[in-house]
Amino acid sequence: MLKRLQFKSVGMKLFMIFFTAVLLLTSVLGWVALSVSRSIVLEQVSEATAGQLAQAADKVDFLFSQYEGISKQLAVDTLLREDLVIVSDPAVSIVNKTAAEARIRERLNGAVQMDSKLQGVRLVSLDLSTSTSYSSVGSSGTTSSEAIQAKMEHIVKANGQVVWFPTEIKGFMGNETKASISMGRLLKNLNFPRATYVLVIDVKERAIGDMLSNIQIGESGSIRMVTAEGRIVHDPDAQLLMSQSDLELPQQDEAEQGAFYTDQDEMVVVEAMSTAPWVLAGYAPTDDFLQAADKLLWVTLAVIAAAIGIALLLGWFMMRHVGKPLNDMCLLMEQGEQGNLKVRTSFPHRQDEIGRLGLSFNRMMEQISGLADQTRASAVQVLATAEELADVSRSTSQTAGEIAAAMEQVAQGAGSLSQQAENENALAEHIGVQMGRVTQSHEVMQEAADRVLQVAGQGSRHMHHLVEKTEEIHQVNQQMVQRAEQLKDKASSIHKILELMNEIAKQTNILSMNATIEAARAGAAGKGFMVVADEIRELADSSKRSIHTVAGMTREIQEGVQHTVETLNRSAPLFDEQLQSVGEAQERFHNVQKQMDHFLVEIQGSTHSIQELLDAQQELTGSIASAASIVQESSAATEEVASMASQQHKVSERLVGLSGQLEQLSEQLKESLVKFRT
Template sequence: MSASISKIGKALLQKRKSIGVQLFGIVFVSIILIVSVLGFNSYGKSKKIIRDKVSVASQQTLQQSTDKLDFLLSTYAGLTRQFMVDTSLRELLVAVSAKDISVPDKRAAQDKITDRMNSMISAEPNILTIRIIPKDLNINNALSTTGASALLIEGPSEAWLKKMMDAKGNVVFVPMMNKGLFGYSTEPSLTVGRLLKNLKNPEAEYLLLIELRSKLLSDAFANFKLGDTGQMMVVTEDNKIVYAASPELIDTTPPPLGKNMLVLNHTSETTGWKMIGSVPLNELERDSKTILSLTVWMIIAAAVAALLIGYVLIRIIGKPLEKLCVLMEKGENGDLSVRMDYRGQNEIARLSRNFNRMMEQIASIVGRTNESAQQLVRSAKELKAVSLETSSTAGDIASVTTQIAQGAASLAAEAERGIIQTETIGGKMRAATDTNGRLESTAGRVQAVSDQGSAYMRELIGKTEATEQLSRSLVERVSKLKESAGSIYTILNMMNEISKQTNILSLNASIEAARAGASGKSFAVVAEEIRRLAVQSKESIGVVHTITDVIQQEIDATVVDLGSVSPVLAQQNAAVLEAAEIFGGVKSEMNLFVQELAVSTESIIELDSSQKVLVESIGTVSAVSEESAASSEEVARMTTDQLAVSNKLVDLSNQLESLSERLIEQLDVFGGNK
């Protein structure tokens, strides 16, 4: 079997470019891919289903175990409740805590309490000890069952007892401790405690502690199992182990669980502790590995089946196609007698029959083409002879026509040069005409500017005279203003005298009012107001006097400036008159220049007209020469083209003869002439 597979593999490598090998590759890869995807997908799905099922079952088991733990601890919590509601026990505790009780009576009450606790231990083998401790934690007044260990309240035990007192009568569960709550127990114990409240006698309140053996939890979880190697532990809220399969883990921190573990947990409603279960994932996936092994074997079987299918495809498809390719290569090399012998009704059989018919038709076509090629060779030889004669005649005609064209071209060239010289002269005359025109235009603009300047000068003369008149008028007005300022000084002096007289009058009135006594007080007030008004008038007159002085100074400065402006205006008026005379002279000279320029322009225009007539005459001669040269050149070109066509026809005849000979040689390869 392995030898045949090896043989198939070698054949596939040797013919890896064959279509049969390619089909085999497609089938092989498709089968392996489909089987692999289905197998590994089934393995993954089964692994997930098994994990989910085990997870659900383990979670249910964990929940049942938690419910069992809650039931057990609730039983002992109910036992503490019986102590709390027992009226006879309450009376005995009141008697023990009474201060006026005799020692024998106190001892008798303590014995009764101890006997009741001992009888309860006898009925419950899972109870290790029962203790009743005063609320003030005085160990001398504590009561315990027979065989109880020593009592020492300190550290953790004291904290738990205070927590019970803070619970106000609610039950408190103390987690498992290796040496008990007080550190002297010979075996690990779990403690259930609560405060026995007494509202009538608060001094008779005691703490009831029931220590339970670790065997209680061991027996409860003996049948609990998570897989073969799964573990379960009970952990408190502060992350301390209450129960574990290994006793050395009790009262320690749980070890970290690995990533490859299925971890489940459930919280106890009674204690608040967590039941944690863990199972290795390898154990859960152990059964699913059978599916993985089966998948691998299926892939191997599919690979073998794919190899066999590929070999069959190569035999059915590859071999016939390979044979057909070999026959096609022989036909390509000239052997048209090859035929494909393949029988059947499939596509390859149809291809074989079509190949045979195609080869027969090609052989027939090659025979007919060979005969046509022979006739083509004979026609090509005749065409070559005629082309040689035509080429010789066309060469002679082209030579003569070329000489005629050269003479006509020389004549046209000379006429062209005459036209160029004449056009050059005309161009220069037109340039002179344009220059005269521009000069005439410029002269016109200068004349217009000159006229405008003369008008502006006349207007400036008028404005200068008006300015001079205004300046004289302004001098006269300033002089009058200066006289008015002098009048203001006179008025101010009069007002100053009036102010002095008013002041003197107010002083006299004040003196007379003082002489008149009380009857002259009103007159004194009026005199004072008159005096104050006189002072204000004097101050106002001083301010006005100051302003008038400033005005007088400005007027004097203005008179001086106006006096200096008048000579300047007179000089400006004289300069403007002189500029007006100059502009008038320029205008006269420019009129003469424009007249002379117009006469020159008319002469140039007449000369340009004569030159145009000369150019037209020479142009006519040149046109006739050019037409003659063009006709000669056209004849020469046509003759040259005819010669080129004749030469090309000779070349084509040679090529046709060569192609005919090669066609015959190629047809001889296919055996068409046999």
């Protein structure tokens, strides 16, 4: 009993539910508050970091755009382009080349001296020759390794657009002592292609670090510049340059800027650059920003502990004032189950639901005691009545059995008559079904005949239309023969004209030869006339070749026209045969249409006769059905009376059995009431 009170009582269940609900609610609210505060802190930090990173990207883009502007100025510098033409022209003297080379180096040195962030500026020839390439002071010479050739091809393919190369530890040419970021642009010269050069500007990698040194992300964060392939362009740790970045940046098809978080609990803010195809990535551990938010964890734990204490107190109160009275009520109900109807509750004066329950229990027990006394008296009366009812039921059952036997014999005779009427009705219905099928077959044949008649009419109209079209084709064929003959005559006329033009060309050639001879005799005074004579001779030769070409084409046209005439003459008899065949087919279609008209009239007469026969069969079926229905109604009434008599017999037998059971129940009721103490 004590175990059930502790673990299965309503008070303990209420205590556990209340305690668990308070504990879960407090824990969930604390966890939600902690999560929301952490997310708010991270969101604000990411927005601030994104703003800083955007400013840093703008500074770097501004610096890179300045160098792109310098490269554009050098690309359109007229004096520089002229000097490049001079040093590239092998016909220019060494003195002029030396002066031009000095001016080129002076321009490159001036660009480097004006900006301390530049490591060097160089003009590289497309063949990577050291003698024809120029660089500013402090820049190393030109190399021709495969890596350098690949970079040069990349710049050339850009066709004058700026190309940025990530940081190289040994510079663009691979022979420098300091790391640099390089920019390349092709300086094309369409008028003098040999003067085409590649401009390379090397920017100190340290200059990027100086620009980004004043930006701090968290306590241990950093800023890194990364290419689209994940190669590090800039990092505070110089040893990481040119290596693959370990940051998990978004792919190219995802967002290129914004904040996200890695599996290592790092916040990464990405800002895409507008000048170079790189991104600035600022990253720091999230713990650097969540130290203040983690203090809420201890506050949440303290609140949960206080909630546990309060839940324990409230649970004990609920067990004391709810669980104990309900347990007492259960004990009293068990005593009442054992037959003690004198039990009463001791808390009917409480002004709550428990008090009302105790008061109702007391009233219920009083009413049950009164009912038990009344039941004892009623049981004696029921027992006497049951004995009388049993005697009457036996007499009624015997009479109902005799009536049921007589009605069953009458029902059997009516059922036999009804079966014969149903067989005759089924036979008449079968005849009607077969007649309906014949009618449907005639209807299908009539529809088929109608369709055949329609198809024959359409075929006749199509054949008539085909005859007309065949006659038109025959006429067109004759017209084509006539026009081909005319075209043949025209081609002969053209051939004659070409022969005349060929003769004129020959005379013109002879005339030009005579003019050339006369000009040679005239000496220097006839040189101009000799040039004119040569032009006339060339024109005559060209005319002669054109005339031969046109003559060939004219002969081909004559042959094609002749072939066309022969083909049309061969096809004319075929068209005549086709016209005769189409006429015969049209006559056959007309005969088919007449025969189908006669067949359709015969089908309509047959259908009318079958319909009259079907009407007579339906009248016969109706008469048989009426007679069958009368027999069925009589049989049904007889069966119904027999069924009612049989049911009356069964009810009487059941009534006898129930009377016996009533006697037994009366005895058992008297014995059961003896157990109750009132």
